[in-house]
Amino acid sequence: MLTLLLILIPLFSSIMLFAFGRNHAKAIAFTASVAELAVAFATLNAVQTGQAALLNIDMPWLADIGIRFHINTDGISMLMVLLSTLLMPLIMYASFNRNYNNLHTLYGLMFLMQGSIIGSFVAMDGFLFYLFWEIALIPIYFIILMWGGNNRQKVTFKFFIYTLFGSLFMLVALIYVYLQTPDRSFDIQALYAAGRQLPVVEQAWVMAAFFLAFAIKMPIFPFHTWQPDTYYVAPTPGVMMLSGIMSKMATYGLIRWVLPMVPQGIEEYGYILIVLSVISILYASFISIVQKDFKYLIAYSSIAHMGLISAGIIACNAQSLQGSLMEMLSHGINTVGLFFVFDIIFLRMGTSEMKQLGGIRGLDSSFAFLFFIIVLSVVALPFTNGFVGEFLLIIGLFQANAIAASFAGLSIILGVVYMFRSYQTMMLGETNQLTAGFTKLTMQEKITLIIIVTLIIGLGVYPKIVLGITESSVQTLLQGIQ
Amino acid sequence: MKELLLISGLGVLSLLSGLLNLRKGFLLIVILGLLGNIGLSIADWNLNEDVYGMMLMDNFALAFNIVMSVSAILWFISASSYFNNDNNFSDHFSLVLFSMCGGLVLLSYSNMSMLFLGIEILSIPLFVLVGSDKTKLSSNEAAFKYFLLGAFATAFLLFGIALIYGATGSFQNATIAAKLSEGPANAMAFTGMLLMLVAMAFKVSAAPFHFWAPDVYQGAPSYITAFMATVVKTVAFAAFYRLFSSTFGSMQAEYRIIFAAIAALTLLIANFTAAVQTNVKRLLAYSSISHAGFMMIALLCMANNTSGILLYYVLVYSISSIAAFSIFEIVRTQSNGKEDIDAFKGLIRRNRWLAGVFAFSMLSMSGIPPMAGFMAKYLVFTAAIDNGYMWLALIGIVGSLIAVYYYFKVIIAMFGHESDEAPISITASQKFILVLCALGLIALSIFPNLVINQLG
Numbered sequence: 042m043l044t045l046l047l048i049l050i051p052l053f054s055s056i057m058l059f060a061f062g063r064n065h066a067k068a069i070a071f072t073a074s075v076a077e078l079a080v081a082f083a084t085l086n087a088v089q090t091g092q093a094a095l096l097n098i099d100m101p102w103l104a105d106i107g108i109r110f111h112i113n114t115d116g117i118s119m120l121m122v123l124l125s126t127l128l129m130p131l132i133m134y135a136s137f138n139r140n141y142n143n144l145h146t147l148y149g150l151m152f153l154m155q156g157s158i159i160g161s162f163v164a165m166d167g168f169l170f171y172l173f174w175e176i177a178l179i180p181i182y183f184i185i186l187m188w189g190g191n192n193r194q195k196v197t198f199k200f201f202i203y204t205l206f207g208s209l210f211m212l213v214a215l216i217y218v219y220l221q222t223p224d225r226s227f228d229i230q231a232l233y234a235a236g237r238q239l240p241v242v243e244q245a246w247v248m249a250a251f252f253l254a255f256a257i258k259m260p261i262f263p264f265h266t267w268q269p270d271t272y273y274v275a276p277t278p279g280v281m282m283l284s285g286i287m288s289k290m291a292t293y294g295l296i297r298w299v300l301p302m303v304p305q306g307i308e309e310y311g312y313i314l315i316v317l318s319v320i321s322i323l324y325a326s327f328i329s330i331v332q333k334d335f336k337y338l339i340a341y342s343s344i345a346h347m348g349l350i351s352a353g354i355i356a357c358n359a360q361s362l363q364g365s366l367m368e369m370l371s372h373g374i375n376t377v378g379l380f381f382v383f384d385i386i387f388l389r390m391g392t393s394e395m396k397q398l399g400g401i402r403g404l405d406s407s408f409a410f411l412f413f414i415i416v417l418s419v420v421a422l423p424f425t426n427g428f429v430g431e432f433l434l435i436i437g438l439f440q441a442n443a444i445a446a447s448f449a450g451l452s453i454i455l456g457v458v459y460m461f462r463s464y465q466t467m468m469l470g471e472t473n474q475l476t477a478g479f480t481k482l483t484m485q486e487k488i489t490l491i492i493i494v495t496l497i498i499g500l501g502v503y504p505k506i507v508l509g510i511t512e513s514s515v516q517t518l519l520q521g522i523q
Numbered sequence: 524m525k526e527l528l529l530i531s532g533l534g535v536l537s538l539l540s541g542l543l544n545l546r547k548g549f550l551l552i553v554i555l556g557l558l559g560n561i562g563l564s565i566a567d568w569n570l571n572e573d574v575y576g577m578m579l580m581d582n583f584a585l586a587f588n589i590v591m592s593v594s595a596i597l598w599f600i601s602a603s604s605y606f607n608n609d610n611n612f613s614d615h616f617s618l619v620l621f622s623m624c625g626g627l628v629l630l631s632y633s634n635m636s637m638l639f640l641g642i643e644i645l646s647i648p649l650f651v652l653v654g655s656d657k658t659k660l661s662s663n664e665a666a667f668k669y670f671l672l673g674a675f676a677t678a679f680l681l682f683g684i685a686l687i688y689g690a691t692g693s694f695q696n697a698t699i700a701a702k703l704s705e706g707p708a709n710a711m712a713f714t715g716m717l718l719m720l721v722a723m724a725f726k727v728s729a730a731p732f733h734f735w736a737p738d739v740y741q742g743a744p745s746y747i748t749a750f751m752a753t754v755v756k757t758v759a760f761a762a763f764y765r766l767f768s769s770t771f772g773s774m775q776a777e778y779r780i781i782f783a784a785i786a787a788l789t790l791l792i793a794n795f796t797a798a799v800q801t802n803v804k805r806l807l808a809y810s811s812i813s814h815a816g817f818m819m820i821a822l823l824c825m826a827n828n829t830s831g832i833l834l835y836y837v838l839v840y841s842i843s844s845i846a847a848f849s850i851f852e853i854v855r856t857q858s859n860g861k862e863d864i865d866a867f868k869g870l871i872r873r874n875r876w877l878a879g880v881f882a883f884s885m886l887s888m889s890g891i892p893p894m895a896g897f898m899a900k901y902l903v904f905t906a907a908i909d910n911g912y913m914w915l916a917l918i919g920i921v922g923s924l925i926a927v928y929y930y931f932k933v934i935i936a937m938f939g940h941e942s943d944e945a946p947i948s949i950t951a952s953q954k955f956i957l958v959l960c961a962l963g964l965i966a967l968s969i970f971p972n973l974v975i976n977q978l979g
Contacts, residue, residue: 103972106905175892186939187871194939198931205891205927209920216905 043084043095044112044163047122050077051156055149062145067137070148074130077155081126085510088119099165107219107226111165116514120366120507121162121293124373125286127496129155132285135381135489136278139388141188147278150180154282161290167215167227170298171208174290178204181283188276200271207257207264214250218302229297233521236302244306251299252314258291259347262321272340277384284343284380285373292347292369295354296362296518304522311355312442318355319448321348326455330462335386335393338463339379342419345452346372352449353434357522359515361437366511367504368430371418371497375427378415378493385486386467389479395463400472404479409468411490416464418497420456426500429508524574525563526588527627529556534620540613549616550603557592557599564588576695577634584631586834586977587761591626594753594841597963601849601956602746615655618648619750626758630765635684635694638762642680642726645758646673649751653743665742672725672735680722686715696770704773716771720781723766726759729815730789737796740808745855748804749848752811753841760818764833768825775826782823783915789816790922798929802862803851806929807844810888813922814840817903820915824906831975832906836899838974839967843884843896846960849953850881857947867933869942874949878937880957885930887964890923895968902975 054073062069087095102110114122133148141147153176160173178201185197219227221235236247257264272280300307307314325344332338346368353365385408386401387393402409418425421432431453439446482490500507533556540549564585572580606612625644632638650673654666688694690712691702703712721732728736740748767778793816797809814836821833851862854877858866871878887896900923907916949957967974 105972105976106902172893175897179886179891183938186935194935197939198935201931202924202927206924209924213920216908220908 042098043080043087044114045098046080047077047084047114047126047163048112048156048160050080051152051159055152055156058145058149058152062149066145066148067133069145070133070152071130073152074126074133074155078126078130081122084114085119085123088114088116088510102169107222107224107228107231108168109166109226109228110169111228112160112163112169113165114163115517116511117293117296117366117518118162120370120511121289122159123510124289124370125155125158125162128281128285128373128377131377131489131492132278132281134485135281135377135384138483138485139277139384141276141278143187147184147188147276150184151278151282154180154184154287158286158290162293165229167219167229167232167298169227170294171212171215174211174294175205175208177287177290178208181279181287184279184282185271185275188279190274190276192270193274196267196270196274200267203264203267204257207254210250211254214247218247232298233301237304239303239306241305241309244303245310246306248299248303248306248310248314251294255291255295255299256317256351259288259351260344261317261348261351262324262344265321265325265344268344269337269340272343273334273336277380281377281380284340285377288343288347289369289373292350292354292365295351296365300354300357301518301521307355307357311357312445314355315352315438315442315445318348318352319445321345322352322449322452323455326452326459329459330455332459332463333394333396335395335463335467336380336383338395338459339376339383342379342456342459343372343376345456346376349431349434349449349452352445353438356438356441357519358437358440359519360433361441362515362519363508363511364430364433364435364437366430366515367426367507368434370507371426371430371500374493374496374500375415375419378490378497379419381486381489381493382412382415385482390475392475395466397473398467398476399470400468401476401479402468403472404476405481407487408482408490411487411494412468413464414494414497415490416460418501420460421453424498424501426497426504428501429504524572524578524580525567526560526580527574527578527624529560529563530620530627531624532556534617534624537613537616537620540616546612549612550599550606553599553616553620554596557596560592561589564592573633574631577637578628578631579633580631583761583765583830583978586830587630587757587837588627590834590838590841591623591630591754591757593838594757594845595623597842597845597956597960598746598750598753600952600959601845602749603952605744605746611655615652618652622646622648622652622750623754626754629758629762632762632765633696635687635696635699638766639677639680639684641758641762642722643677645755646677649747649755652747652750653739655747656744659742661742662744663742665739668735668742669739676722676725676732679718679725683715683718683720683722686711686718690715700770700772703771708774708777713774713777716774716778717781719766720778723759723763724785727756727763727815727818728812729785729819730792730812731785733789733793733812733815736812737805737808740811741802741805745804745848745852748808749845752807752844752848756811756815757837757841760815760822760833760837764822764825764830767822768830779823782819783912786816786819786823787915787918789813789819790918794922794925794929798925800929801864803864803867803933804855804862806864806933807847807851810926810929811844813926814888816922817900817919820903820907820912820919823912823915824910827906827910828978829903829906831978832899832902834978835967835971835974836903839887839895839899839964842960842963842967843887846880846884846957847888849956850877850884853877853947853949853953858944864933864936867936868940869944870937870947872942872946873944874947876949876954876957877947880961882934882937883961883964885934887968889927889930891927893968895964895971898968898971902971 097113099111157176164170222231260268325341329341353361418427421427628641650670656662691699725732793813800806887894890897890900904916
């Protein structure tokens with residue numbers, strides 16, 4: 042019941058916003074997102090106390106072609122749900138003073154997206170997962186098309202076609218495995234069983250098809266070309282949803298649908314994916330170093346982090362998986378933080394080209410301080426949430442593939458280079474003509490940043506809260522594979 | 524039988540409507556009549572009424588009759604402005620209704636002569652309707668073209684029927700089917716089947732017999748185009764399915780490869796050509812042809828009894844087409860008759876209902892999940908893969924991707940651009956029909972079983 046509620050509240054709120062939200066968009070949206078968060082905590086409680094009756098819903102839908110409406114929440118799903126429900130009020134709140142046209146439509150689309158993303162996190166039926174996975178694409182497409190910056194028509198189109206193209210391969214792979222099930226079923230356990238019985242080479246093909254869809258969404262080199270421009274033209278709430286929440290659908294899908302379905306394929310050919318991911322990390326990190334624009338820098342650094350997560354997942358051991366899950370949460374929080382910092386600067390300066398900025402710390406030291414903590418977390422300093430995830434990830438990856446791990450470890454060093462350099466150029470140094478006009482943060486902006494920073498430090502000091510949620514589910518998953 | 528009497532009765536009544544001074548409420552009468560037609564079909568369900576050995580009202584015919592009536596009701600509401608601003612009010616009403624009579628005969632024929640009559644009764648009013656925009660040259664041209672090529676197709680059909688008669692000695696479907704299944708098909712029967720296939724492919728505008736469709740669809744008044752793309756296509760496909768599943772069922776080995784080739788050609792030609800169109804009406808015409816390609820796949824897999832899938836596909840396609848064509852017509856009249864994609868720029872700022880529902884139906888037609896159009900395509904693809912036509916499914920997927928390209932050209936124009944044109948106001952009935960179409964599509968995407976399980 043709770044799981045269903047998690048999907049229905051955002052869908053219902055989006056209908057409410059479309060229909061009646063014109064005058065009270067902010068109030069409706071914020072209340073709904075907080076209510077959703079409350080339900081997520083109730084679900085967390087149910088997960089930890091093991092009340093399966095509250096979580097599992099399994100109803101026939103298109104029964105004669107083996108499609109059921111089966112949703113359930115386990116630890117892994119729970120963490121993803123928490124990530125999206127936690128970020129949602131934050132993203133809403135961050136956009137309150139930003140004067141978007143037709144705010145109610147924007148929020149309505151965001152809720153539609155949240156509902157479908159959460160749906161994909163809890164779906165236990167392959168077809169259902171695919172549907173939710175695709176539904177999420179439509180609202181974000183319209184968000185960027187209607188509220189985006191210059192050249193958005195072309196950029197969004199590339200984004201849409203690219204992701205749709207990738208997911209078609211996933212659909213084909215799903216149908217292929219579905220046709221192998223004895224009684225034609227899309228149920229997750231039936232698909233697992235059918236996938237594991239495939240010969241290794243076929244498993245590898247299924248893995249490749251799924252990975253293509255996920256690699257485009259994360260994104261991973263060389264399927265990332267849509268991402269920097271899309272992030273650049275997207276409005277801030279949209280890009281926060283995209284990089285903070287939506288990219289996690291792909292890494293989650295890798296854990297839920299690929300690892301247990303084609304374990305032998307991963308064992309034999311997974312190294313190719315790890316190599317791709319590591320290339321992605323290095324490539325994106327190097328590109329980040331030479332970026333002139335802060336928003337592009339965030340976009341590329343996001344590719345680097347997603348590459349690390351993907352490598353950790355494919356390595357497929359307890360540490361690397363736990364690390365990946367932790368890093369997914371941290372990346373979600375940090376990237377929202379970074380994009381909010383970008384939003385603050387861009388709103389005041391009208392540019393995010395780093396060279397033109399400088400000396401902002403002298404004008405607003407508390408902003409500089411909060412920004413600095415986010416930077417520290419992105420470069421994975423101990424006692425920040427970024428550290429826990431990357432540390433576990435790299436240990437886990439080391440066990441699987443020492444060479445890959447050492448290259449992946451470079452990401453931290455390169456991260457220091459580009460993050461500190463950008464911080465230095467924008468915040469330190471002399472105040473110039475442009476930045477002299479930098480007004481202090483408003484209360485609302487400060488609160489948003491403080492919440493983010495609190496999350497960063499809280500989870501960094503006491504990561505056990507997060508790791509505890511997923512631990513048993515990760516164990517179950519690994520046992521199933523062996 | 525009752526269904527046929529009802530619709531032809533409505534047609535006669537519409538001829539008298541001027542005399543009886545029914546003009547104002549006539550739309551309502553027609554809609555009630557069509558609702559009655561749906562009711563009669565439901566009442567006759569499972570009865571398999573045999574009409575003098577000429578028509579068989581089996582569940583297949585009744586289900587398609589219901590779909591035809593649903594599309595027709597939606598169409599009549601959306602086209603009310605076509606009838607209202609019209610001196611030939613009663614003529615147009617009666618032509619449409621008589622055309623539907625032909626449709627009903629086509630859905631249920633069990634004798635070759637009825638197939639022929641059905642096609643003629645369906646088509647002759649259409650020739651007139653296509654040319655009903657009398658002052659417009661393109662409308663006249665379209666009517667003429669349609670008539671000439673239609674006459675050709677009819678000749679093919681008749682010749683085919685004659686050859687089949689020669690080979691089997693009967694006009695009755697059941698007798699022909701029994702004779703044909705006795706032994707391997709002889710050359711005469713095969714040629715006859717081939718000729719009839721050509722004629723039917725012409726009627727459903729499948730490549731390479733589709734050349735008439737873009738010009739006729741573009742030249743005809745938009746509402747008539749919508750009628751042809753929905754109601755007429757529904758019955759043409761039903762007749763096609765009926766002919767080849769029952770009568771020529773034993774010749775599957777011979778015709779399957781032809782069907783597959785037609786489907787592949789239609790998908791490729793229509794989608795590639797649609798991708799370069801800038802005229803929205805012509806784009807919709809090509810998209811209509813490309814959907815014929817998908818439905819051809821459902822026909823091809825008829826050994827697995829895919830009539831339910833065909834029914835679902837046709838219904839989903841008809842509803843989204845009616846929405847699309849009527850929005851197109853509203854926008855066209857508000858933009859000084861411009862039919863280009865440019866006319867749609869910034870439509871969201873001019874009227875969000877029009878832009879929203881148009882985008883909705885385009886998303887559905889391009890098969891984006893979770894829209895009903897996706898379910899329809901998904902079912903068709905799995906049927907194709909099940910029957911060993913993986914390559915055809917792949918062509919279909921490529922076709923859908925190209926389709927995304929051209930549908931999204933329009934969506935981008937509507938949502939991604941500003942507009943300084945005046946806002947468009949729409950009437951309550953227009954808004955009603957748009958919302959009804961959108962809700963219908965949503966319902967169909969959530970409960971596809973309700974439709975599919977009625978057949979097969």
